Amino acid sequence: MNQRSCHCDKMKDERYLELKSYLDALTETDGMAMQILQEAQRIFGYLPLDVHKFIADNTRIPISELFGISTFYSQFSTSPKGKHQISVCLGTACYVKGAQKIVDKVADALDIKVGGTTTDGYFTLDAARCIGCCGLSPVMMIDEDVYANLLNVDAIPEILEKYRA
Amino acid sequence: MTNSVKVTINGIVVEAQPDDTVLLAAQRAGIKIPSLCYLKGVNEPAACRVCVVEAEVNGMPMRNLPAACVLQVQEGMNIRTSTGKVRKAVRKNLELILANHDRDCLTCVRNGNCELNKLCEEFGVDQIPYDGAVRERHIDDSSYSIVRDSGKCILCGRCISTCKNVQGIGVLDYTGRGFNTRVAPAFEYGMRDIDCIYCGQCIVSCPVAALKEKSNIDQVWEAIDDPEKFVVVQTAPAVRAALGEEFGITIGTAVTGKMVAALKQIGFDKVFDTNFSADLTIMEEGTELLQRVTRGGVLPMITSCSPGWIRYCELNYPDFLENLSTCKSPQQMFGAVVKSYYAETFQIDPKKLVSVSIMPCTSKKTEANRPEMEVDGIRDVDFSLTTRELARMIKQAGIDFLSLHDEETDSVMGDYTGAGVIFGATGGVMEAALRTVADILTGEDLRDIEYKECRGLEGIREASVTLPIEGRDTEIKLAIAHGTANAAKLLESIRSGEKNYHFIEIMGCPGGCINGGGQPHISSRKRMELDPKALRSAALYAEDARLPVRKSHQNKEIQKLYSDYLSEPCGHKSHKLLHTHYQERYTYEK
Structure with a gap:
């Protein structure tokens, strides 16, 4: 194993301890980059430079390869995610029924762009492809909550407010 | 031999091995199939x-x-x-690659040896029917050695595979996806701040100009044109074994005499030879080895000529820094001596003396710029150029290289022995050291000086010699590794206690300097037919064999340097001029 840096400071952080024990339990790291990043994303919520470095130094996987994977798949994020995840469906049915207006309204209400996170760290806005319930279109999800038939976009600020509590 | 397979290619029946690809089977049958992203054994995506x-x-x-x-x-x-369907498809594919490629071919450093350009010519691509969006262009020239230009990149992945699989490092990979895909280090870092060792193997694997050396040609011309400046040049052993390729000479032909003549015509005030300081390195390194063995110093001692290897060690194996020979590389030793001994002898102000090196290497540029590579504020080496850059200077100067008559290097720092010459090939430093150390220990002028076990292209080689040390016959265990992936394997085996040696030679590039990242480009097609490593190193061993003096300590100019100036190897003055130190390095710092 390369000994690039000791990461001693990180060993006081429970999240790094959890990731370390996951990595230590692996018998083989070849071909495991995807799983390792998924586990790291689960633990940290996102994948910053330090997490990439930590994984690279504890496996034989080059940091560039890890970064290649984490920037290829949309499931990974290299910047922090908000406490609540807003997904607006932009599948065909939702789009036809005005989902773009929902996106615009949310973006306007929170002053963020699609993919962005609010400065207070409460919300991240993402555009989703078909969620699979076209009968309810247009649809927005916040975390696991589904908001169906959301034709009245003026109701959105009130919905968002509930999650700030 | 396993059962062969019969395939028909363009109507010709070809016998192939069962695991052959069609490309290889065709090549063996003399049928050319064009390729671009393919790099035999390295990149086959x-x-x-x-x-x-x-x-x-x-x-x-x-x-x-x-x-x-x-x-x-x-x-x-x-x-x-070569059916109409195939030609049409390939042409379309080339057009699509060109649609997203910076096409300023006239001002491109690869003008003349671009693999993409050649294919387009062969397939008659005479227009690019697509003028849609093009990728955003990023140019990274943050390091001293390597420039990345995403505008030229065609995403073939040859650099990625070479760095990851051949060198075992992996500083580059595809980032992002779809139209925004780029080949880059992680998190947008520049080449200066990452774990790149600047070996330049990515450059020699690149079919286009997405990767190139950071050129210092202009500064060198400026120095030559300045009448106040006294410009001296040294050329590394491996340069002469490859420079001719840039002028159409067969791979594996040494062009020492023509190279010296060209350098003189370019206008360097003195043309010297790094082989001289290679001999000097042997004096210092051989002495250091004997001191370490007899005085209980840190063993194994590992050579320090290859700056790519040094940086690799500093980054990845800091627990081996004490094992590195403290000797500067021949490039730096030369610079330090030319600005002290030579300047004093000929009464030249060292501040007006510009020291230029021609190297087969891109990492040498970074080495020359290491802050500690100076003596009393005087830089050892001012500019380090690659073999390719020298070829460009020769062309810019309008010199007809092929018709040049051989000339000799200038004296006082131009004399060299066969031992210095073979530094350019993997195992050469080890063999050169043995020639001198064996003579010193036995007190004889040994005739059996070809240590064949040091030669060859096996990734890791081991040997042992028995030498009389302090009156006792002692077995000295040796190892040689080239290419950082092999270096890592060797170091792991030492770290685990499985292996133990006295003396190790490590070169950062596969094959050693003759296959360095500053050497002329050889197309992927040519690389399918021949191995430049074997051919270029054969040129060096041939030059060694024909030289009258083949042991570093018998170099008359080296003897004079010690008697007139340095007094003794590893002495006080040597330590000031010729030795250095190393440090652990960190990358991807914020």
Whole structure:
């Protein structure tokens, strides 16, 4: 194993301890980059430079390869995610029924762009492809909550407010 | 031999091995299939679709046009490589690659040896019908050695595979996806701040100009044109073994005399030879080895000539820094001596003396810029150029290289022995050191000086010699590794206690300096036919064999340097001028 840096400071952080024990339990790291990043994303919520470095130094996987994977798949994020995840469906049915207006309204209400996170760290806005319930279109999800038939976009600020509590 | 497979390619029946690809089988039969992303044994991703063919198996046509680089031969296979359908598809693929490629070919450093350009010419690509969006262009010139230009990149992945699989490092990879895909280090870092060792193997694997050396030609011309400046040049052993390739001379031909003549015509005030300081390195390093063995110093001692290897060690194996010889590399030793001994002897103000080196290496540029590589504020080496840059200077100067008459290097720092010459090949430093150390220990002028066990291209080689140390016959265990992936394997075996040696030679590039990242480009097609490592190193061993003096300590100019100036190897003055130190390094710092 390369000994690039000791990461001693990180060993006081429970999240790094959890990731370390996951990595230590692996018998083989070849071909495991995807799983390792998924586990790291689960633990940290996102994948910053330090997490990439930590994984690279504890496996034989080059940091560039890890970064290649984490920037290829949309499931990974290299910047922090908000406490609540807003997904607006932009599948065909939702789009036809005005989902773009929902996106615009949310973006306007929170002053963020699609993919962005609010400065207070409460919300991240993402555009989703078909969620699979076209009968309810247009649809927005916040975390696991589904908001169906959301034709009245003026109701959105009130919905968002509930999650700030 | 396993049962061969019969395939028909363009109507010719070809016998192939069962695990052959169509591309290899065709090549052996003398049928050329064009390729671009393919780099034999290194990068075979079937990404560029330039090697597509029409294929039938037992009369049944295969779906679409398979890529020959990954298509395995089958009995009864019928391949056609140049049908209208194939030509049309390849031309379309080339047009699509060009649509997203910076096409300022006239001002491109690869003008004349671009693999993409050559293919477009062969396939008659005379227009690019697409003028849609192009990728955003990023140019990274943050390091001293390597420039990345994403505008030129065609995403073939040859650099990625070379760095990751050949060198075992992996500083580059695809980042992002789709249209925004780029080849880059992680998190947008520049080459200066990452774990790149600047070996330049990515440059010599690049088919276009997406990777190139950071050129210092202009500064060197400026120094030559300045009448106040006294400009001296040294050329590394491996340069003479490859420079001729830039002028159409067969790979593996040494062009020492012509190279010296060209350097004189370019206008360097003195033309010297790094071989001289290679001999000097042997004096210092050989002495250091004997001191370490007899005085209980840290062993194994590892050579320090290759700056790529040094940086690799500093980054990845800091627990071996004490094992590195404290000797500066021949490039730096030369610079330090030319600005002290030579300047004093000929009464030249060292501040007006410009020291230029011609190296087969891109990492040498970074080495020359290491802050500690100076003595009393005087830099050892001011500018380090690659073999390719020298070729460009020769062309810029309008010199007809092929018609040059051989000339000799200038004296006082131009004399060299066969031992200095073989530094350019893997195992050469070890062999050169043994020639001197064995003579010193036995007190004889030994005749058996060809240590054949040091030669060859096996990734890791071991040898041992028995030498009389302090009156006792002692077995000295040796190891040689080239290419950082092999270096890592060797160091791991030492770290685990499995192996133990006295003396190790490590070179950062596969094959040693003759295959360095500053050497002339050889197309992927040519690399399928020949191994430049073997051919270029043979040129050096041949030069060694024909030289009258083949042991560093018998170099008359080296003897004079010690008697007039340095007094003794590893003495006080040597330590000031010729030795250095190393440090652990960190990357991806914020």
